[in-house]
Amino acid sequence: MSWTTLAHAFPILLAQAQIFAAPSGAEYMRILPELVLSVFGMIIMVVDPLLDEKRSHKSLGAIGIIGALAALASTYWMAQNPGSAFWNMVRVDGFSIFFHVLVIAIAVVAILSSYEYMAVQRIRAGEYYGLILFGTVGMCLMSSAVELVLIFIALEISSISTYILAGFRRREASSSESSLKYFLLGSFATAFFLYGVAMMFGATGSTNIDAISNALRSGGTPALAYVAMALMFIGLGFKVASAPFHIWTPDVYEGAPAPIVGLMSTGPKAAAFAVLLRVMFEINAPGRFWVIWVSAALSMTLGNVGALVQDNIKRLLAYSSIAHAGYVLVAFAAQPELGTSAVMFYTAAYAAMNVGAFAVVSHFANAGEKYLTLEDYAGLGRRSPMLAATLTFFLMSLIGIPITGGFFGKFYIFSAALKSNLIGLTVIGLVNSAVGAYYYLRVIVSMYMSEPRREVPVMPTPPAMGFAIGLCALATLYLGVLPGRVLDYATQSASQLLHGITVSGSLINYSNNPER
Amino acid sequence: MPEVCCIKLFALAISLLAFVASLHLPVHLHRSAAGFQFEINKQWITTPNIHYHMGIDGISVWLVVLTTFLTPLCVLISWTSIHERVKEFFILLLLLETALIGVFTSLDLFLFYFFWEATLIPMALLIGMYGHGRRVYAAVKYFLFTMIASVFMLAAIIWLYSKTGSFDFVDIQNAIRGGHVENFAAAAQWLFLGFFVAFAVKVPLFPLHTWLPDAHVEAPTAGSVLLAGVLLKMGTYGLLRFNLGLFPEQSHQNAWWIVMLALIGIIYGALVSLVQPNMKKLIAYSSVSHLGFVVLGTFSFTQAGLDGAVFVMLAHGIATGGLFMLAGILYERRHTYEISDFGGLATPMPKYAAYFLFVVLASVGLPLLNGFIGEFLVLSGAFQAKPIYGILGATGIIWSAGYLLWMYQRVFFGVVKHDVNKVLPDLNLREKAALLPAAAMALLMGVAPILWLSSIDPSVQTALAPFAQMAAKVVGQ
Numbered sequence: 005m006s007w008t009t010l011a012h013a014f015p016i017l018l019a020q021a022q023i024f025a026a027p028s029g030a031e032y033m034r035i036l037p038e039l040v041l042s043v044f045g046m047i048i049m050v051v052d053p054l055l056d057e058k059r060s061h062k063s064l065g066a067i068g069i070i071g072a073l074a075a076l077a078s079t080y081w082m083a084q085n086p087g088s089a090f091w092n093m094v095r096v097d098g099f100s101i102f103f104h105v106l107v108i109a110i111a112v113v114a115i116l117s118s119y120e121y122m123a124v125q126r127i128r129a130g131e132y133y134g135l136i137l138f139g140t141v142g143m144c145l146m147s148s149a150v151e152l153v154l155i156f157i158a159l160e161i162s163s164i165s166t167y168i169l170a171g172f173r174r175r176e177a178s179s180s181e182s183s184l185k186y187f188l189l190g191s192f193a194t195a196f197f198l199y200g201v202a203m204m205f206g207a208t209g210s211t212n213i214d215a216i217s218n219a220l221r222s223g224g225t226p227a228l229a230y231v232a233m234a235l236m237f238i239g240l241g242f243k244v245a246s247a248p249f250h251i252w253t254p255d256v257y258e259g260a261p262a263p264i265v266g267l268m269s270t271g272p273k274a275a276a277f278a279v280l281l282r283v284m285f286e287i288n289a290p291g292r293f294w295v296i297w298v299s300a301a302l303s304m305t306l307g308n309v310g311a312l313v314q315d316n317i318k319r320l321l322a323y324s325s326i327a328h329a330g331y332v333l334v335a336f337a338a339q340p341e342l343g344t345s346a347v348m349f350y351t352a353a354y355a356a357m358n359v360g361a362f363a364v365v366s367h368f369a370n371a372g373e374k375y376l377t378l379e380d381y382a383g384l385g386r387r388s389p390m391l392a393a394t395l396t397f398f399l400m401s402l403i404g405i406p407i408t409g410g411f412f413g414k415f416y417i418f419s420a421a422l423k424s425n426l427i428g429l430t431v432i433g434l435v436n437s438a439v440g441a442y443y444y445l446r447v448i449v450s451m452y453m454s455e456p457r458r459e460v461p462v463m464p465t466p467p468a469m470g471f472a473i474g475l476c477a478l479a480t481l482y483l484g485v486l487p488g489r490v491l492d493y494a495t496q497s498a499s500q501l502l503h504g505i506t507v508s509g510s511l512i513n514y515s516n517n518p519e520r
Numbered sequence: 521m522p523e524v525c526c527i528k529l530f531a532l533a534i535s536l537l538a539f540v541a542s543l544h545l546p547v548h549l550h551r552s553a554a555g556f557q558f559e560i561n562k563q564w565i566t567t568p569n570i571h572y573h574m575g576i577d578g579i580s581v582w583l584v585v586l587t588t589f590l591t592p593l594c595v596l597i598s599w600t601s602i603h604e605r606v607k608e609f610f611i612l613l614l615l616l617e618t619a620l621i622g623v624f625t626s627l628d629l630f631l632f633y634f635f636w637e638a639t640l641i642p643m644a645l646l647i648g649m650y651g652h653g654r655r656v657y658a659a660v661k662y663f664l665f666t667m668i669a670s671v672f673m674l675a676a677i678i679w680l681y682s683k684t685g686s687f688d689f690v691d692i693q694n695a696i697r698g699g700h701v702e703n704f705a706a707a708a709q710w711l712f713l714g715f716f717v718a719f720a721v722k723v724p725l726f727p728l729h730t731w732l733p734d735a736h737v738e739a740p741t742a743g744s745v746l747l748a749g750v751l752l753k754m755g756t757y758g759l760l761r762f763n764l765g766l767f768p769e770q771s772h773q774n775a776w777w778i779v780m781l782a783l784i785g786i787i788y789g790a791l792v793s794l795v796q797p798n799m800k801k802l803i804a805y806s807s808v809s810h811l812g813f814v815v816l817g818t819f820s821f822t823q824a825g826l827d828g829a830v831f832v833m834l835a836h837g838i839a840t841g842g843l844f845m846l847a848g849i850l851y852e853r854r855h856t857y858e859i860s861d862f863g864g865l866a867t868p869m870p871k872y873a874a875y876f877l878f879v880v881l882a883s884v885g886l887p888l889l890n891g892f893i894g895e896f897l898v899l900s901g902a903f904q905a906k907p908i909y910g911i912l913g914a915t916g917i918i919w920s921a922g923y924l925l926w927m928y929q930r931v932f933f934g935v936v937k938h939d940v941n942k943v944l945p946d947l948n949l950r951e952k953a954a955l956l957p958a959a960a961m962a963l964l965m966g967v968a969p970i971l972w973l974s975s976i977d978p979s980v981q982t983a984l985a986p987f988a989q990m991a992a993k994v995v996g997q
Contacts, residue, residue, distance in 0.1 A: 057575045386605070389608075400641065405636045405637050405640070406633070415674075416568075418674075418678055419568065431675070434672075435671070438671045441667045442660075442664060445663060449635070452649050453648040453649060453655065454656065463668070481683045488565040491565075492566065
């Protein structure tokens with residue numbers, strides 16, 4: 005790094021030093037959900053050794069749910085105090101509130117669907133629930149952080165929790181493989197992200213999103229900024245499982261516990277998309293168009309084609325999640341003001357349907373996750389009509405059939421793309437979603453139209469699991485029938501996000517008024 | 521099982537109630553008025569601007585009534601043929617009816633697409649869960665054909681929305697006619713094709729018809745009746761409403777090859793029917809042929825042609841629906857559709873034979889029955905457009921007399937070849953209750969077509985208005 009850049013950065017560092025006063029109460033309110041989650045996570049860690057294994061399943065799960073619900077409630081107070089906090093590292097705006105609610109809701113459902121699962125799989129609950137809560141802290145922070153270094157730390161918090169969670173079926177070799185693979189490749193990818201951050205600092209003299217955005221807008225675009233952008237995209241592309249950084253997905257999803265797959269295919273993804281929105285749109289990232297275009301087209305195509313030949317439902321849904329990351333990336337190629345709200349809506353819709361689908365899968369999988377192939381699903385329509393119908397509904401949503409959230413999600417994405425004249429990408433996307441219909445349909449066909457070849461036991465649905473699945477189904481239906489409110493909210497907060505670029509002048513302006 | 525009986529009775533009562541309620545529409549319709557009636561227009565979603573906009577005109581009113589008319593008959597005909605998952609069967613049947621009515625009444629393109637896709641799932645499940653041997657293959661093929669084709673329609677709809685800011689059919693129509701749509705000239709052909717592919721698969725137009733025989737052969741009787749009777753009409757209705765309504769110029773330019781495909785469909789469908797050994801497959805291919813008439817009439821752009829096209833839609837719904845019910849009744853007794861397994865059935869089942877003959881004659885187009893009126897109008901319209909169209913189309917009628925009457929002869933006349941057939945029971949009361957309304961309707965439509973045409977005619981005139989202007993322009997030059 006040259007001395008001039010350092011010198012350039014110096015006044016900013018100085019400015020931060022000047023306001024190194026204790027943060028006000030309002031600032032703590034702005035990270036209230038994170039605080040609540042951390043406290044409950046720690047309570048679980050403390051209580052865990054005091055309980056014997058049998059009792060710990062239910063009681064730790066209950067603490068986890070209470071913690072997540074309390075965090076969800078605390079977003080209300082967070083929303084009452086919009087503005088930035090902690091020396092302008094965190095910003096509470098409509099955008100971050102949206103993702104906080106989404107991510108915490110995902111955690112609630114994931115804990116609910118693990119509640120009986122853990123006992124069935126005979127996994128000691130222990131730190132499991134704690135890690136879910138800590139991971140959620142990371143994801144929440146990712147959506148409200150406006151400082152690249154904090155984003156990196158948040159990314160690590162959420163990643164490390166999910167690395168461990170992926171390996172929780174510790175009697176299974178596939179689960180350890182999943183965890184190790186995810187950990188090695190994941191750390192590799194985060195290193196790329198960190199390099200990107202460093203180079204961005206080199207190019208613009210700051211790691212603050214507003215400052216970077218201003219520097220890039222006023223002072224031209226140094227070549228280093230392009231490199232930085234590309235490296236950051238690699239890191240985040242890995243997290244959202246977009247091609248060509250998707251190779252890990254099927255193996256990791258196959259080995260990890262099913263409720264955790266539901267969580268990690270939606271929560272960290274939503275958070276990474278939130279970061280990507282800030283990095284791509286708020287910074288107005290240079291040279292992003294073709295990178296995203298190619299990655300979107302590749303993800304959709306490779307994901308869907310890969311899913312066509314899968315017989316294991318977790319692998320099938322893994323490839324499907326690659327394809328869905330591709331659909332979301334389509335919106336990133338569109339104009340920011342159209343794309344942002346489409347991304348937000350889609351991540352919400354995808355979360356509802358995918359967590360729901362994995363909840364059903366984790367119930368059907370039974371002890372040791374033995375029953376996961378399409379053959380095992382044969383005849384489920386007869387043996388477990390309600391669950392089969394719900395899974396069908398989630399799959400319909402993943403296909404993108406009307407009255408489901410997935411339909412409107414796709415609809416908003418492709419209409420944003422068409423309005424931005426991305427005709428080629430739209431056609432690729434629409435053809436892909438038609439191809440995608442086939443493999444989801446195979447699951448439905450298997451459930452309703454095939455005769456079972458071996459006896460697959462189906463247990464009655466336990467209450468927490470049933471409640472989790474019901475919640476997801478309701479959310480999917482709500483987004484499919486009355487998408488207006490969520491979309492309006494997304495549109496509003498998107499305009500705040502993009503408007504913020506021009507309004508929130510320099511860094512110092514902001515930090516002088518932390519209450520604002 | 522009393523519980524199962526309750527389910528059936530409930531389904532019957534609800535579908536009858538829907539039929540009675542739907543009669544309100546033709547009774548109170550202002551027959552001579554142009555435009556849409558019985559409109560409801562409520563905001564559903566603000567961004568994007570989607571309305572729950574429903575309304576009917578003189579054409580769609582009859583398709584709604586056709587749907588509600590056939591559904592109770594479907595319930596009756598499935599009374600004993602569905603043994604397991606009875607509740608799910610009737611749920612799907614009623615859901616299908618809901619979606620079908622939605623398709624014919626929505627005036628918001630988004631809502632239309634919504635219902636269009638919504639018909640897909642119950643139908644695919646009906647075929648896949650309650651069908652015969654290769655039902656899974658047939659259901660998946662049906663689903664994928666329709667799904668992939670309708671994606672193109674969705675793309676066209678989104679494009680129109682992105683340029684006009686509205687999904688409303690009437691608004692978009694006005695915007696296009698007023699020339700307020702940016703880039704329309706460049707995109708119009710692609711938009712036309714986007715809608716066309718979705719509808720052509722549904723009709724089905726040659727060469728996109730290959731899903732139909734599979735779907736029909738494997739579907740349960742009620743599924744076949746609704747598939748042939750109503751679902752295929754979604755395609756022809758769409759062509760008439762959206763392709764002609766939104767893109768008159770492109771319709772005119774593309775008419776030549778569409779008419780060719782229709783003519784090929786008429787003749788090809790008839791020839792293939794002729795050699796089918798399977799009764800249900802024969803009826804399925806005859807649908808390809810009959811629906812060819814509808815497309816021929818639609819793209820002749822003449823008053824008679826369009827009147828005829830709409831009339832054939834209704835007549836085919838009744839007659840082919842009837843034929844599938846009759847085939848299903850036979851299947852329930854013998855579990856086969858092979859024509860060669862029968863022969864001489866008129867002796868053990870005289871009433872059945874009589875009903876069958878009546879419906880066959882209606883389908884063939886005997887004067888005084890409903891098939892005749894529609895096909896006659898279509899052919900006279902086609903003659904006006906180009907005599908060769910009429911001549912080629914007319915051969916279709918001859919073929920249809922050939923394959924249907926030949927089939928009838930092989931199944932019913934002569935001596936009883938197989939001993940099992942000697943003791944087949946004749947129609948029971950429930951089956952008669954299902955067949956009689958269809959037969960009576962075929963007769964009524966043949967004797968008093970004016971009841972239908974008096975409302976179809978003004979709506980067709982409205983639909984043809986832009987074509988008259990175009991013709992005048994050509995003459996003026």
